[in-house]
Amino acid sequence: xxxxxxxxxxxxxxxxESDAELLRLPxxxxxxxxTTDAIVEEIAAGLYQQPWLIGWMGVTVNASDLAAVGAEPxxxxxxxxxxxxxxxxxxxxxxxxxxxxxxxYGLPLLGGDTNRGPVLALGGTALGLVRDGRPLTxxxxxxxxxxxxxxxxxxxxxxxxxxxxxxxxxxxDFRPVARLREGPRLRGLATACMDTSDxxxxxxxxxxxxxxxxxxxxAPIERVLHPEARRTALEAGLPPWLMLAGPHxxxxxxxxxxxEHVAALRDATVTDGxxxxxxxxxxxxxxxxxxxxxxxxxxxxxxLFDEVxxxxxxxxxxxxxxx
Amino acid sequence: xxxxxxxxxxxxxxxxESDAELLRLPxxxxxxxxTTDAIVEEIAAGLYQQPWLIGWMGVTVNASDLAAVGAEPxxxxxxxxxxxxxxxxxxxxxxxxxxxxxxxYGLPLLGGDTNRGPVLALGGTALGLVRDGRPLTxxxxxxxxxxxxxxxxxxxxxxxxxxxxxxxxxxxDFRPVARLREGPRLRGLATACMDTSDxxxxxxxxxxxxxxxxxxxxAPIERVLHPEARRTALEAGLPPWLMLAGPHxxxxxxxxxxxEHVAALRDATVTDGxxxxxxxxxxxxxxxxxxxxxxxxxxxxxxLFDEVxxxxxxxxxxxxxxx
Numbered sequence: 001x002x003x004x005x006x007x008x009x010x011x012x013x014x015x016x017e018s019d020a021e022l023l024r025l026p027x028x029x030x031x032x033x034x035t036t037d038a039i040v041e042e043i044a045a046g047l048y049q050q051p052w053l054i055g056w057m058g059v060t061v062n063a064s065d066l067a068a069v070g071a072e073p074x075x076x077x078x079x080x081x082x083x084x085x086x087x088x089x090x091x092x093x094x095x096x097x098x099x100x101x102x103x104x105y106g107l108p109l110l111g112g113d114t115n116r117g118p119v120l121a122l123g124g125t126a127l128g129l130v131r132d133g134r135p136l137t138x139x140x141x142x143x144x145x146x147x148x149x150x151x152x153x154x155x156x157x158x159x160x161x162x163x164x165x166x167x168x169x170x171x172x173d174f175r176p177v178a179r180l181r182e183g184p185r186l187r188g189l190a191t192a193c194m195d196t197s198d199x200x201x202x203x204x205x206x207x208x209x210x211x212x213x214x215x216x217x218x219a220p221i222e223r224v225l226h227p228e229a230r231r232t233a234l235e236a237g238l239p240p241w242l243m244l245a246g247p248h249x250x251x252x253x254x255x256x257x258x259x260e261h262v263a264a265l266r267d268a269t270v271t272d273g274x275x276x277x278x279x280x281x282x283x284x285x286x287x288x289x290x291x292x293x294x295x296x297x298x299x300x301x302x303x304l305f306d307e308v309x310x311x312x313x314x315x316x317x318x319x320x321x322x323x
Numbered sequence: 324x325x326x327x328x329x330x331x332x333x334x335x336x337x338x339x340e341s342d343a344e345l346l347r348l349p350x351x352x353x354x355x356x357x358t359t360d361a362i363v364e365e366i367a368a369g370l371y372q373q374p375w376l377i378g379w380m381g382v383t384v385n386a387s388d389l390a391a392v393g394a395e396p397x398x399x400x401x402x403x404x405x406x407x408x409x410x411x412x413x414x415x416x417x418x419x420x421x422x423x424x425x426x427x428y429g430l431p432l433l434g435g436d437t438n439r440g441p442v443l444a445l446g447g448t449a450l451g452l453v454r455d456g457r458p459l460t461x462x463x464x465x466x467x468x469x470x471x472x473x474x475x476x477x478x479x480x481x482x483x484x485x486x487x488x489x490x491x492x493x494x495x496d497f498r499p500v501a502r503l504r505e506g507p508r509l510r511g512l513a514t515a516c517m518d519t520s521d522x523x524x525x526x527x528x529x530x531x532x533x534x535x536x537x538x539x540x541x542a543p544i545e546r547v548l549h550p551e552a553r554r555t556a557l558e559a560g561l562p563p564w565l566m567l568a569g570p571h572x573x574x575x576x577x578x579x580x581x582x583e584h585v586a587a588l589r590d591a592t593v594t595d596g597x598x599x600x601x602x603x604x605x606x607x608x609x610x611x612x613x614x615x616x617x618x619x620x621x622x623x624x625x626x627l628f629d630e631v632x633x634x635x636x637x638x639x640x641x642x643x644x645x646x
Contacts, residue, residue, distance in 0.1 A: 007432075011398070011433060021400065023397060023398065023450070025348065025452070026353070034434075036402050036436050037436050038436055040438035040440045075331050075333075081363055110357065111338070115361050117363045117364070117367065117444060118367075121440060123436075125357070125448040127355070
């Protein structure tokens, strides 16, 4: 619900300045992170079909927003809308997926709400805490900062391509993991952070706008692509960068790190057995995102899916025309 | 989503022991209250038709859960699902209703999520704080305690009767207010508390089960009924207690107070210009709720609506047969 916000003096972020809302708690230096996200269109479009995956995703989309602000998990509440003909298998699958994600993320299931409706929908609200009161936001990147990503990207696009264009199932093993363990490690080191839930290109577009900066991605696309995305692009004869165009992404974290903090970041992450990848640099060109030397019209790509009214074939044609 | 909870060691309540989930915050004596509630069936059934009322109710159902645990408001997040043909008027009305409620309750709108779906649905998550770490729950009532209610009840049933049985509109002025200002006043005085969102009889049934006690309502029904409910019952030739049978209630608080705290409660509430009404007493008869001298089968009444599969005519006939 857009419109004028009746803001809280406790809220640290304005709209879209961070992946989760940030609220200063009274008599404490801690900041509460809270986010609410529902999966409705994804289920309707057939992107997620197995009940287990739907449950897993309902938790994961919210967990990822906590990760991107560097919060430690407090818990999650789930709100499910069930159709009248919901089977026992559907319920069991949802529960199992929600439970597996809650366990994986150390995000206890605090409560929820069940409703009846015409179609299945799953919403969640995740709560986290930033004890030192210094959360990560989308704002703070500076020219010269190193641009990094928490892991390989493009899995979400590969999955969507398989499901929506090829209409095949099971070809891509899609079970993305939110970086809730890794996010808090970035506090004090990263200057800006955002997840890739809308695809890498949309993420870079948003970060560039928020920070009045640009990005130059110097890493070869093939090297940052998830193996499933690389294979999907190869088999379909698509240029690899299409797997970064979204709008269905995964849950890696894109973040910027001042050069003087890169060594400390390596130290902080390697102990977790986690190696963030270098993507490139933050530049002083406002709003310009370059893949190699070539500028990419990230704004146009980001809005394309809405502009073709969600028609996947038209979307792919338009995207190919941009290539 | 029922099923085994993957609990948090920070959570103070078990399922259904309180209207909101209660979470102890680290390095603080404060307790965070959080609740998530969506209105889906109510919209589908035509109970709420004006966009403004839908927005107001989406916030109110969540604010009321905060009130019932005695929490002070921190903020609310809204999750709206819009049909493809949603008009500008619908959006404006929703925003206005949400905004009016946020302002009325001092519950800032922190953020939200918008989705596309086949039908309009509105979910919310409210956050509150209990600074002294001693929230109200549904548990703690003792025989001999005074049974009280924050205001007149039956408005929700009167509205539902007008809409669902008479199929008329506008006859009942339905714009219920959550007791978020009053709830925190009850901390340290009330032993148990719950809102009447499912109707007074369902509330008493739940409190009796939770506390292994009974209730004897000695106040004349006519005196505790909302004027609109009294009028509706009179005009329709229904026994007044039917307006307490729900399952669509309002947002008054039912609570129990030890006799030695009643005077302090009167002092604490009168300064707000608020006079809670005495309903009766907590008794030692486990699970027995009496209206006057007569026991009422509250469990049967509470389950009746589900048993007739939500058929409102069958519901009313079955309820009349119980009278």
